[in-house]
Every structure is written in C-alpha cells, then in structure tokens.
Amino acid sequence: MSIVDARRVLDRFLRTDPSDVGCGQAVAMLHAYVELVVSGENPDTQHPGIAAHLQACAPCLEDYDGLLLTVRETGAP
Amino acid sequence: MVAAPDDARAALDAESAAWVEGLAARSPDRDSALSRLHLLLLRAARTELTRRAPGAGISGPEVDDLAHQAADDALLAILRRLPEFRGDSRFTTWAYKFAIFEVSSKLGRHFWTTRTDIALDAAQWERLPARLGLTPESAIEAADLFAAVRSAVETNLTTRQRDIFVALVLDGIPLDALALKLTTDRNTIYKVMFDARRKIRAALVTNGYLAGHAEGER
Numbered sequence: 579m580s581i582v583d584a585r586r587v588l589d590r591f592l593r594t595d596p597s598d599v600g601c602g603q604a605v606a607m608l609h610a611y612v613e614l615v616v617s618g619e620n621p622d623t624q625h626p627g628i629a630a631h632l633q634a635c636a637p638c639l640e641d642y643d644g645l646l647l648t649v650r651e652t653g654a655p
Numbered sequence: 656m657v658a659a660p661d662d663a664r665a666a667l668d669a670e671s672a673a674w675v676e677g678l679a680a681r682s683p684d685r686d687s688a689l690s691r692l693h694l695l696l697l698r699a700a701r702t703e704l705t706r707r708a709p710g711a712g713i714s715g716p717e718v719d720d721l722a723h724q725a726a727d728d729a730l731l732a733i734l735r736r737l738p739e740f741r742g743d744s745r746f747t748t749w750a751y752k753f754a755i756f757e758v759s760s761k762l763g764r765h766f767w768t769t770r771t772d773i774a775l776d777a778a779q780w781e782r783l784p785a786r787l788g789l790t791p792e793s794a795i796e797a798a799d800l801f802a803a804v805r806s807a808v809e810t811n812l813t814t815r816q817r818d819i820f821v822a823l824v825l826d827g828i829p830l831d832a833l834a835l836k837l838t839t840d841r842n843t844i845y846k847v848m849f850d851a852r853r854k855i856r857a858a859l860v861t862n863g864y865l866a867g868h869a870e871g872e873r
Contacts, residue, residue, distance in 0.1 A: 584797035587787050588804065589865050592856035594849055601842035609744040609752045635845055637759060637830045644703040644755045649748050651702060652695075 595634065599627035604638050612645045671746035678737060693730050695747060699754040700725035711762045712769055721765070725757035732757070763831030770828075779825050780805050786824055800864050807858035808851075816851040823848060 604611075604627075611628050614621035622629040632639050667675065677688030700722040708718050732753045740749055783801055784794030794801065808820055822828045823844075828836075834844045860867040 580793060581796045581800065584784070584787075584789055584793045584800055585865060587789060588800065588859075589856070591787055592852045592859070592865075594853045594856070598849070600849070601840075601845045605752075605756065605841075607743070609749045613744040613748050634849075635830075637841055640707070641752075641755050641759055644706060644758065645748070645752055647706065648699045648702055648751045648755065652699075652747065652751075 595630040597627050598630040598634060600631060601635060601638055604628045604631040604635070605641065608638075608642060608645060612642065612649055615646060616649050667742040668745060671740075671742060674746040674750075675737065675740065678734065689730070692733070692750060693726055696729045696733075696750065696754045697722060697726040699751045700729070700758055703755055703758045707758065707762060711765060713762075713765060721758070721761045725754055725761050728760075729753035729757045759831050760835075763829060763835045766829055766832035767836065782825050782827075786827060800859075803859055803862060803864045804855060807855045811854045811858045812851050816847055816854070819844060819847045820851050820855075 607625060607628060611621045611625050614624065632642055674688065674692070676682060677684045678692070679685070682688065701718070704713070704718045704722050704725070708714055713721065729750070733750050736753075740746065780801075783804065784791070784797070789797075808817055812820065819833070822833050823830060830844055830848075831841055834841050837844070856865060859865040
C-alpha cells in the first residue's frame with residue numbers, strides 16, 4: 579500500500595453522503611428494504627437514503643445482513 | 656389481500672392479516688399465535704447469533720441463552736408496537752427485524768462483560784492506520800496525513816465528537832456497545848460520528864491533504 583492508498587482509504591472513511599437518512603429512519607424501514615431485495619427488486623430506487631446509510635453504518639449493515647439471511651432462510655415472499 | 660383496519664396500513668397479505676388478528680388482545684387464538692411467533696423469533700435469533708458468534712467471542716450454551724433472551728424481548732417489543740405495523744412488508748419480516756435488533760443489543764451488552772480493559776479517555780493514535788485496514792508501511796509513508804487527522808480531531812471537533820471518534824475508531828468499541836456505555840442510542844452516536852467525519856474531512860481538504868470534492872460526490 580502506498581500513500582495514495584492511504585489517502586483513498588481515509589477519504590472513503592471520512593466522506594459523508596447528505597442523502598444518508600441515519601440509523602433511525604433506516605431501521606424503521608429495514609424490513610421493507612430487505613423484502614424488496616428478496617423479491618429481486620432494486621430497493622435503492624425507492625429508498626436511496628437507506629442505501630446511502632448502509633454504505634456507511636456498520637451496525638445497520640450488520641442488521642441488514644442478518645435480516646436478509648433470516649428472510650431468505652425462511653422463504654422468499 | 657385483506658384490508659387492514661387502520662387506513663395508514665397497506666392492504667395486508669392473508670398471512671400477515673392472520674398474524675395481526677391472532678395477536679390482537681381479544682383474539683381467541685392469541686396464546687397459540689404468541690407461541691408460534693416466539694418460536695419463529697427464537698429461530699431467527701439463533702440463526703443471527705450463530706452468524707455473529709465468532710466475531711463476538713461467544714459460543715456454546717451462551718448462544719442459546721442469548722437467543723432466548725432476544726426472542727423474549729423481541730416478542731414484547733412486537734406486541735408493544737403491533738399498532739405500528741403498516742404492512743409494508745410481510746408481518747414475519749417485520750417481526751424478524753425485532754429479533755435481529757435484540758441480538759445486536761444483547762451483543763453490545765455482552766461486549767462489556769468481556770472487555771473491561773478499555774479506558775475511554777486514552778487515545779491510541781498509533782492504532783489509526785491498522786483500524787482503517789492499512790499496513791504499517793503505508794502508515795509510515797503517510798505519517799503526515801495521519802498527523803493531520805490527529806490535529807483535525809484535536810482542534811476541530813467538540814469534546815463529545817472527539818471522545819466518540821476515539822472510542823469507535825482508535826479503541827475499536829462497537830457502536831452499539833458504546834451507545835450502551837453512554838446510555839444513548841445508535842442513531843445519536845452515528846450522528847455525532849457523521850458530523851465528526853465531515854469536519855475532519857473538511858479540515859484535511861482545507862489543508863491540502865485530500866482532494867476537495869463536495870460532500871456526497873463519489
């Protein structure tokens with residue numbers, strides 16, 4: 579890794595997206611977001627703010643991964 | 656599709672409507688519905704805990720114990736918030752969400768049972784490159800860049816922003832565990848960190864360490 583890589587990694591870590599809705603709104607609609615994914619639809623068009631949030635928030639992404647796995651294991655809608 | 660009594664609700668699919676009716680306070684099938692829902696929540700919590708157990712350092716009977724706690728608390732949360740179910744997913748997907756959240760909450764609590772050695776006021780700046788996944792070599796090459804980050808944290812952030820940055824980034828405390836420690840919630844910590852990241856980046860751009868793209872530009 580070079581200084582260019584370090585700068586790129588740091589920039590990605592620090593960059594914020596103004597469309598990010600935050601944890602509150604993201605978790606409030608996480609079930610609908612996951613169900614769109616399971617249905618094969620693109621949830622990012624309906625919920626761009628949640629998509630932006632999941633790119634930046636590790637705990638919400640962890641919950642998303644867990645819910646997606648659970649729904650997939652119990653059968654798609 | 657069955658129309659829900661609440662106008663704010665979408666039309667519920669038959670299975671979701673049956674859950675809502677079965678869990679209603681005056682339903683003759685309530686006990687059966689509660690048992691079946693608890694079973695589903697327990698299964699979801701077990702699956703989630705099994706997935707996250709290695710990273711959380713838990714195993715064996717502790718997984719099952721936490722799964723039962725998560726399922727019990729999720730069931731209570733669902734009953735409390737049942738009037739809020741609007742049908743924008745199947746009922747079970749909405750319900751599983753509470754089991755997943757309870758697992759996250761339990762793991763945040765569990766963190767402090769095993770990590771009593773963390774002092775929230777000790778900033779270990781030498782850890783920053785590794786926390787970001789960088790090699791020691793790149794850390795040496797980019798020493799000026801990381802020194803600028805430290806300077807921005809120490810001069811541009813509020814005390815609360817600085818403390819939370821140090822706890823999350825340098826100490827590696829999981830966000831849910833930190834929220835628990837500070838008796839607040841995930842959203843509040845995230846918002847503080849969001850603002851901190853924005854301010855640090857702005858300082859680095861001003862001082863020529865990062866390119867000056869506008870916020871949100873990818």
